[in-house]
Amino acid sequence: GAGVSQSPSNKVTEKGKDVELRCDPISGHTALYWYRQRLGQGLEFLIYFQGNSAPDKSGLPSDRFSAERTGESVSTLTIQRTQQEDSAVYLCASSTRLAGEGPDTQYFGPGTRLTVL
């Protein structure tokens, strides 16, 4: 596709259940980011994948959160034993890296709205 896609667009789950969120980045984008945005709040960095390098997991809030990415393609963010405070919009973004330099513009997906009851 032309842009970043995320699925599902909405997810309602019960406290304690596991959820898996998916992100399809723009083809050829080596970098992929996950962010969390609580209602009316800013973007909270979760995890960053860059090519084949080890991911930067410094933003994951607890060990209930994990993410994987196969090569430079799809990524999944998994939240185990969901809690009510996990309710938020989870945003994925992808970008290229400028040759030998830093990151280029991020393109964001529409997000997955997670509601934990």
Next chain:
Amino acid sequence: AQSVAQPEDQVNVAEGNPLTVKCTYSVSGNPYLFWYVQYPNRGLQFLLKYITGDNLVKGSYGFEAEFNKSQTSFHLKKPSALVSDSALYFCAVSSSASKIIFGSGTRLSIRP
């Protein structure tokens, strides 16, 4: 460690007046600076970026931003605000070897 600050949670401007949304940053090395906008119930959209070159960067929807190295700032500006500019604005920063991080956002409200 890198950081970015948006000191104003909310900016209120009358339509037709100039607007400024402030952003300051801290990075090791040369900064890569971005502005994004989030309209209600919509995703984040890229506005403009500074990588290198001219300090004044022009972007979408008539917005521009000025990179000021000595003040470590990258304020977003527009000469004449529109009601449709009302949205949440995010500044973001990175350096060549690091991830992009975002400020806390500034809600811009333009009154008719």
